[in-house]
Amino acid sequence: MRLVTLNLLMCNSEECSGRNQALTLNPGEITPGTTQFNHDLTIRMLGKLDWLAFVNAALRLGHELPDNITEADHQNSELIQRIFDILFNVEIQTGELLCPNCNRTYPIEKGIPNMLPQDH
């Protein structure tokens, strides 16, 4: 699971319906990824991400990012490359996702988050 998915994914429990929240990560093992750099994709993602949540998640894993991204930064290829690497090339192999609203946890095993309801 990459940070991009972590940023987009929200809690799906019935309790949270209507006020779904982003999940927080308790990281376990983390490996570097090998996804090839894609400039268009990164720019496109900038318009979609919950930027603050992303900055916080990155900070917890030891990557620092600016609080704001402006149009001018889109030309800054070094920054875009760095954002891409944090978004797509940090793979969370094990760990746990926690919903701050309903306190449900979702385990991550072999890089695959398990979003099934608990009775499975």
Add this chain to the structure above:
Amino acid sequence: MSRPEEIAPPEYFYNEEEANKYTTNSRIIEIQAKMSQRAIELLNLPEPGCLVLDLGCGSGLSGEELTECGHFWIGLDISKAMLDVASERGVEGDIILSDLGDGFTFLPGTFDGAISISALQWLCNAEKADHNPYKRLAKLFESLYSALGRGRRAVFQFYPAHPQQIEMITQAAVKCGFLADLIIDFPNSTKAKKYYLVLYSGAHQNYKQFQPLDGDDQVKFSKRDKTHKKSKKMHKHSREWILEKKAKQRKQGKEVRHDSKYTGRKRKDKF
């Protein structure tokens, strides 16, 4: 035709043995790749670098086609074994273990498109006492509608067991706000026939822009031809008979040799 969805629920049917077929069986891989390519064509994404949702991604065969087109994908599937195969193969997308019938939640309006290859028919069966197929489909489409950006599309390739199933699926989708269009490729062939449900979220533009492969998906009406009986019956194995048969097979999407002056000609005796 075998219908695996009638044998067992997907999380049990796609066990390790079944999942391994998706890496070793070249026929399965080829069919999956072809259907994915067609689905991506129908999706009509504006440019590479899009974020696509893959519903029922399985071992990531459809996702690989997306990667090839320069898109990034996030896949959902209920079979752990299939996802394990996907991660062993090192697919370039992100995969999540999730039940489509329970819905899913992403940041609203993030996805540029969604595809689903041979997954929808699995939702048409009630696997548990508390499952209601219509409600599960509605939940899926509701989740999808909120995850997709406005004016975006979702393409579902699926194998309906009977016409009522198509009706149930489209009804559930339309109720959630989608415009639905059903495209049937190779309608004259039992084997190559493929159903694609194209859902449009929001904008009307480009609605119904696609045509099924190989034309006639509509039933042609004509008055019964009284002269029909009088028409001469073709001799079996005659040139006309062969040409007609080849034309029919071409319509079914089969591979057929081209017609030439030698078509239907007899060999010399001495051969």
